[in-house]
Amino acid sequence: MLRRALGDWRPTWLDLLLSLAVVITGLVESFGRQGSQPGQISDPVPLAVGAVVAGTLLLLRRRFPTALLLALISIGLAVRAVAGDGYYAAWHFYSTLILVHTVASAAELRSRRGLAGLACVLVAYAGLQTFQRNDLAEFMISAVFMGVAYGSGILLRRQIDRTLRLAERAIRLEVEREERARQAVAEERARIARELHDIVSHNVSVMTLHTGGVRMRLGEEHRRERDMLLGVEKAGREAVEELQLMLGVLRRTGDPDPGASQPGLERLDELVAQVREAGLDVRLRITGEPRALPPGLALSVYRVIQEALTNVLKHSPAASADVVIAHGPTGLDVEITDDGTGGGRRSDGRRPGGHGLIGMRERAALHGGELSAGPVPGGGYRVVARFPLGTPAATG
Structure with a gap:
């Protein structure tokens, strides 16, 4: 049953350190102040046992903070009843402050759990006043310590809530940025596919016409x-029709005329003049x-220069x-x-939200x-593209 209540919870190193601190100080206090004089402990065993139990409870402080605070008050009352000498152990006060701090950090005050925790803190404070006869100064001092523990x-x-919100926002922004980058790559x-389809469709049309011309001369x-050759010519015409259909699917409103040359x-001289x-x-x-460059390669070189100058x-x-x-x-290097100084560009050369380098x-x-x-030492910005004059590589 205890395993079911704890679930996957495990004590942290801080829990272990706090538990050891309470147990060790409690044992030192119990046996170090043993004696029959006023202010000393006549029977240290009940206080020592209470310190060990309180330290053990602190291991579970983050799992059941409210219940453990009430249990700690009960332990203090039981130790006083057994010991009977009116001595109030310091380890009990330290443990109370630790659990009050834990109760306050466990839930929002406006929630039911938070209100229940505040009620338990008030009960614990009232219980502290019953362990010994306190004057007004002691009453105020304990109130200050309890208030500081609860406020902290x-x-x-x-x-913690603010850190979690910032972390969630950072993750959300990163996911959105990656999604925008993926959309930019897809677009x-x-x-590029639309432009290359224009080139491929034109070349296939030329091949088909030449094939028909050769056939007629035979x-x-x-x-x-x-x-x-008639079969080749027929296949070429079908390929052109299929390419035009595919181009129609890829083309969007506002794209250049399919018949316009790329x-x-x-x-370049015209681009530079503009x-x-x-x-x-x-x-x-x-x-x-x-x-002479293949049409597709020449188009890509032109677009890289155009995009760089536009940026x-x-x-x-x-x-x-x-x-x-x-x-x-x-190969061909551009x-x-x-x-300039880079303007609003980031270290990767893009303005915030821009996708020029992606294209x-x-x-x-x-x-x-x-x-x-990237930036040039001394000022300025440089874009370098290298195109090998070999077999194009497949892109992922």
Whole structure:
């Protein structure tokens, strides 16, 4: 039955220390003040046993604080009845203060449990006055100690409640932040998919037209080849139709026209001019030997530069920005550096609530690349994206 009442509860190290303190001081007091003179203890055994019982009760103080406070008063009355010399043990007063503090910290005062605990504290205080003849000073001193014990318990409970609320709020905010980040990743991937569908649909259409052109040029003596090319042409048209249907599902209101061409590196000058008109001095520099890039890769490079410059305009008091595109033998490096202070951006380069870097990282990862961003020593902010010119890596 006791195990059922305790459940999974276990005493803490503080409970153990308080229990040992009461037992040890009680034993020292009981046998150290043994004697027949006034103010001494003629029979120390009842007081020593009472100290051990009181210390044992303190192990359960957080589980049954109100009941244990009443039990402690009963123990004090029983010890006085057995000992019969009118000596009031200090360990009983210390134990009472500990349990009063625990009762106050156990429940809100406005609750039923809190009101019951306050009533028990008043009973305990009244019981203390019966153990010895107290003058007015002793009466006031015990009242002060009881009030401090009860008030400290209330303050402790309020601090614990405040800490728990803050912890719950922090957890909730972290969950919401992660959810917003997941939504931002999903939205950015859907946007990338819509743009790539435009490119793939265009390329499949071109392949289908070329296949039809080759078929028409073949004579009757190549009937088998003509039939094979006709099957390829038919499959291409079906693929285009399916891609258009899928694109219709992915596309949202306000998205660009499906027939509009997607931007690439050839439109960087136009982008730079637009940003300059907005008030940011942009310097574009291209190094290495330029080469033709796949449409999807060219689009991702354009979008990374566009997003980085947009972030500079929105979130950084920068006066100028440098855009460097480096064509290497195995990859393409893009670097955007501004001379601002970061504005409202956080240490990860995003403004609070923004998801600009998420989209840029998704585009870099789509092609097996990587993106890094951070402040520049001495002032400014830099975004660096590296795109390998190999097989695109699958993203998770």
